Amino acid sequence: xxxxxxAILGLLAREPLTGYDLAGQMRARVGSFWEARHSQIYPALAxxxxxxxxxxxxxxxxxxxxxxxxxxxGGGLDALRxxxxxxxxxxxxxxxxxxKAFSSWLAEPGGVLTLFQDERRRHEERLRDYxxxxxxxxxxxxxxxxxxxxxxxxxxxxxxxxxxQERGYIEWCRWxxxxxxxxxxxxxxxxxxxx
Amino acid sequence: xxxxxxAILGLLAREPLTGYDLAGQMRARVGSFWEARHSQIYPALAxxxxxxxxxxxxxxxxxxxxxxxxxxxGGGLDALRxxxxxxxxxxxxxxxxxxKAFSSWLAEPGGVLTLFQDERRRHEERLRDYxxxxxxxxxxxxxxxxxxxxxxxxxxxxxxxxxxQERGYIEWCRWxxxxxxxxxxxxxxxxxxxx
DNA sequence: TAAGTCATGTAAAAAGTTACATGATTCT
DNA sequence: AGAATCATGTAACTTTTTACATGACTTA
Numbered sequence: 001x002x003x004x005x006x007a008i009l010g011l012l013a014r015e016p017l018t019g020y021d022l023a024g025q026m027r028a029r030v031g032s033f034w035e036a037r038h039s040q041i042y043p044a045l046a047x048x049x050x051x052x053x054x055x056x057x058x059x060x061x062x063x064x065x066x067x068x069x070x071x072x073x074g075g076g077l078d079a080l081r082x083x084x085x086x087x088x089x090x091x092x093x094x095x096x097x098x099x100k101a102f103s104s105w106l107a108e109p110g111g112v113l114t115l116f117q118d119e120r121r122r123h124e125e126r127l128r129d130y131x132x133x134x135x136x137x138x139x140x141x142x143x144x145x146x147x148x149x150x151x152x153x154x155x156x157x158x159x160x161x162x163x164x165q166e167r168g169y170i171e172w173c174r175w176x177x178x179x180x181x182x183x184x185x186x187x188x189x190x191x192x193x194x195x
Numbered sequence: 196x197x198x199x200x201x202a203i204l205g206l207l208a209r210e211p212l213t214g215y216d217l218a219g220q221m222r223a224r225v226g227s228f229w230e231a232r233h234s235q236i237y238p239a240l241a242x243x244x245x246x247x248x249x250x251x252x253x254x255x256x257x258x259x260x261x262x263x264x265x266x267x268x269g270g271g272l273d274a275l276r277x278x279x280x281x282x283x284x285x286x287x288x289x290x291x292x293x294x295k296a297f298s299s300w301l302a303e304p305g306g307v308l309t310l311f312q313d314e315r316r317r318h319e320e321r322l323r324d325y326x327x328x329x330x331x332x333x334x335x336x337x338x339x340x341x342x343x344x345x346x347x348x349x350x351x352x353x354x355x356x357x358x359x360q361e362r363g364y365i366e367w368c369r370w371x372x373x374x375x376x377x378x379x380x381x382x383x384x385x386x387x388x389x390x
Numbered sequence: 391t392a393a394g395t396c397a398t399g400t401a402a403a404a405a406g407t408t409a410c411a412t413g414a415t416t417c418t
Numbered sequence: 419a420g421a422a423t424c425a426t427g428t429a430a431c432t433t434t435t436t437a438c439a440t441g442a443c444t445t446a
């Protein structure tokens with residue numbers, strides 16, 4: 001079973017969810033850091049169920065389609081626990097912006113500047129979101145965020161990684177735009193206008 | 196054409212290479228930040244050639260198999276230049292260690308501690324490599340690393356991203372191990388011994 | 391003599407994306 | 419009236435990984 005299965009188990013270890021809920025949580029980066037579409041999730045849930053790692057109950061609703069609420073089983077928890085401490089396979093690095101940066105010397109400087117300014121803005125927005133979530137977590141969960149045996153600690157840890165990631169990305173984008181700006185007419189005014 | 200094609204073009208824009216060379220450069224993270232196996236590269240080169248973005252010459256060798264040295268064409272350079280300034284598609288986040296962190300609250304604390312100590316060590320090693328490469332680049336390439344129209348600037352920029360990435364990762368691993376350490380018997384001694 | 395490097399490919403399988411398919415309810 | 423949300427699936431396609439296949443030379 002691939003990482004996707006463990007991503008699903010990791011979410012179900014906290015609370016029972018439908019395939020739709022899982023897709024929603026995976027769209028919202030924080031909380032999982034493993035994206036997947038519903039077209040991947042539904043078959044994955046079926047496979048997990050075949051192996052006895054999850055079960056589901058059909059819940060009828062008024063005026064809405066029936067839903068299947070999935071729960072993790074004892075076997076599922078065991079599998080998840082065992083997987084956590086196994087050393088992770090070194091994953092491939094694949095970042096399109098890095099690839100663009102690598103060939104940026106060929107392109108018009110103005111276009112490259114815009115590219116990195118836009119990217120920085122996106123990461124700044126995401127950082128603000130993360131910082132807000134962090135404040136909320138600290139307020140709502142209190143000392144739990146420091147207790148390694150609490151799921152809240154784990155969520156907080158993942159969020160902290162996201163925050164560091166965004167800060168690093170922003171710092172780098174700033175360095176690139178600064179480097180570009182020095183050589184051309186173009187100063188940072190563009191960024192100020194758009195923000 | 197996907198990002199892999201542009202990764203290949205980006206390398207060929209600097210120097211002619213064989214499929215084997217390309218695979219080697221893509222294994223070595225720095226310089227490309229887009230990993231691919233030779234089984235993906237050979238067919239991709241054939242597709243690029245069909246579209247007229249690269250050409251090749253067969254070079255016979257003494258006591259070694261013939262090799263196909265690929266070169267980028269004018270059309271290839273145009274396509275690459277155009278692609279660079281297009282906004283990148285937001286790529287999916289997929290990091291197995293993050294996923295493990297997310298479910299770490301279920302596992303034995305000792306195993307989790309080892310996991311993050313090992314990971315930190317790996318990133319520290321990589322950071323040392325990167326810093327060394329950086330020193331070498333600055334010495335060998337001099338002012339070129341500050342000229343956005345030079346491929347050396349682009350390589351340097353990508354390397355800087357790698358350095359920031361590793362620093363962030365290390366900082367995060369340290370925070371996690373510190374957090375775990377506070378709750379258990381286990382202090383940082385293990386890491387000191389193994390380094 | 392065994393492992394590693396140079397060198398190029400194909401085939402099968404797994405993982406992931408995009409599009410197809412349906413349908414009621416609620417919000418703007 | 420149109421878009422978004424809730425809800426579950428399948429099909430076709432693309433991308434990536436792993437394994438198969440070959441073979442000479444070099445280094446430990």
